[in-house]
Amino acid sequence: MxxxxxxxxxxxxxxxxxxxxxxxxxxxxxxxxxxxxxxxxxxxxxxxxxxxxxxxxxxxxxxxxxxxxxxxxxxxxxxxxxxxxxxxxxxxxxxxxxxxxxxxxxxxxxxxxxxxxxxxxxGIPVGTAYQTVRSLAVGPEDTVLVHAASGSVGQAVVQFARLYGATVLGTTSDRRADRVSALGATPLPYGPGVVDRVRDLAPGGITVAIDLVGTDEALDQSIALVADKSRIATLVRGADAAGLGIRAFSGGSPQPLTDQEIAWRKEAIPVAAALIAAGAFSxxxxxxxxxxxxxxxxxxxxxxxxxxxxxxx
Ligand SMILES: NC(=O)c1ccc[n+]([C@@H]2O[C@H](COP(=O)([O-])OP(=O)(O)OC[C@H]3O[C@@H](n4cnc5c(N)ncnc54)[C@H](OP(=O)(O)O)[C@@H]3O)[C@@H](O)[C@H]2O)c1
Missing domain, CATH: 3.90.180.10 (Medium-chain alcohol dehydrogenases, catalytic domain)
Structure with a gap:
């Protein structure tokens, strides 16, 4: 049965x-x-x-x-x-x-x-991560801040952003910092003081911020650090994104994903499977x-x- x-x-x-x-x-x-x-x-x-x-x-x-x-x-x-x-x-x-x-x-x-x-x-984590990195057109000129980089989506975002040539910083608990670092991002603790810590670690500035935790803190820090709000995205506080002038991909957003975003989420699965098979994604x-x-x-x-x-x- x-x-x-x-x-x-x-x-x-x-x-x-x-x-x-x-x-x-x-x-x-x-x-x-x-x-x-x-x-x-x-x-x-x-x-x-x-x-x-x-x-x-x-x-x-x-x-x-x-x-x-x-x-x-x-x-x-x-x-x-x-x-x-x-x-x-x-x-x-x-x-x-x-x-x-x-x-x-x-x-x-x-x-x-x-x-x-x-x-x-x-499925969901890797599809979401790949689509977010593609939607924000992350590339070699970018320095990306990932909030909750140690989670399933965060780990995938870090790896795709690195594969697209970006420099990546990721917030994490101390306990999980080694994992974030092993994926190619500079780990830093989340909580108060992130803005100063990020400015010390990335004096050239942050061009993209991706929120995977949905705290006021993560959203405020993103807005303080990234000048171009069209390159800040939340995957959790979709309902609040328009009011803050930032982007959202699902996560409670009233805005449905575009056909292109849906296509990227689907494309991510064979892309990641092939990368894992080649030892290039974890x-x-x-x-x-x-x-x-x-x-x-x-x-x-x-x-x-x-x-x-x-x-x-
Ligand atoms: N919009 C979408 O389409 C979409 C798709 C997938 C997921 N999501 C959402 O994205 C979020 C993350 O999903 P996930 O699958 O990656 O979850 P997950 O694997 O459970 O990871 C959650 C992470 O949050 C971190 N965290 C906890 N408190 C934090 C804080 N105050 N500041 C920064 N990070 C903190 C944890 O880090 P430590 O363990 O290091 O403390 C943990 O690694 C969920 O809310 C999920 O629903 C949205």
Whole structure:
């Protein structure tokens, strides 16, 4: 029997329960995947808690969008995949599951040396990071400040910005400074005094700031440091961006992503998979938790885990 995590009311992690599911045979253009790992994203927690808009719940609501696994069947006329292929799934509806049936365009082939956990860790964080770096046209002339550089999105932003030739500074707890440094950014502690610390570390100035934490502090510091507000973006305080004159990409923004931004988020997955396979990009895997303990996984993300929390069906 196949199973999945779902909830029937908004609330804390305790609303997550394991349910039995029927998995249909894949139809035309679809692929059935046996899931080997699932990425847990902060968005999953926000939706569960009702912190992001969602329609009324009329049936058990499935959770999650990012996973990786192996193809077990393909629908009639579906091209590009066959049983046995290792794949990365992004943008799925209800990825916290043992089995998924998804449109073929939700899949990317997973190179042999990319683990299921690494594949499951890509979707939202890496897609968001790559799109943000592309949208802000980060390049060799830039010095970029990343708030929350030690998180899943932050680590990916740091690496893409470095790959595009930028100098990068990233705020982090002291505990996580080595990780930020290993990815090629200059770490500095978040909190009061960031503006002075950044001016000492980057006397030439900051040209781009990317907020991945959403505190007033991070937004104020970004505005104090970057002259051109069109090169400040928040991924968390989207609802406040227009009032501050800065950019937002989702994160509660009333402005939907453009077609180009959506395309970049999709393009990021094969780009990152190829980079990982070549040893040129790193994804930090955190605690690996059994699927049935999804509530525990959400508690860990809420508390702040080191690396991507992954569920194992
Ligand atoms: N707009 C979008 O499309 C989009 C997409 C993906 C994610 N997001 C949002 O982006 C945020 C980050 O996501 P994530 O997946 O990277 O989360 P994550 O992996 O849980 O990382 C969160 C990070 O925040 C850092 N942090 C905690 N308090 C901080 C503070 N006061 N100042 C600076 N950094 C602080 C932590 O650093 P330490 O551990 O070093 O303390 C941690 O590394 C979430 O709010 C998420 O919902 C938005």
């Amino acid at each position: 196949s199973s999945a995590i779902a909830y029937t009311e908004l609330g804390g992690p305790e609303v997550l329960t394991l349910i039995d599911i029927d998995v249909p045979a894949p139809g035309p253009g679809e692929v059935a995947v046996r899931v080997e790992a699932v990425g847990v994203n902060p968005l999953d927690l926000k939706l569960r808690a009702g912190l992001r808009p969602s329609p009324p719940i009329t049936e058990p609501r499935r959770v999650g969008s990012d996973a990786a696994g192996v193809v077990i069947a393909v629908g009639e006329g579906t091209e590009g995949f066959r049983p046995g292929d290792a794949v990365i799934v992004s943008g799925a509806r209800g990825a916290y599951a043992t089995d998924l049936v998804v449109p073929a365009d939700a899949l990317v082939r997973r190179p042999g040396n990319v683990s299921a956990a690494q594949g499951a860790a890509l 994804v930090e895997i955190g605690p690996e938790i059994p699927l049935e303990d999804a509530a525990e996984a959400h508690r860990l993300v809420e508390k702040g885990a080191d690396g991507k929390v992954v569920l194992l069906p």
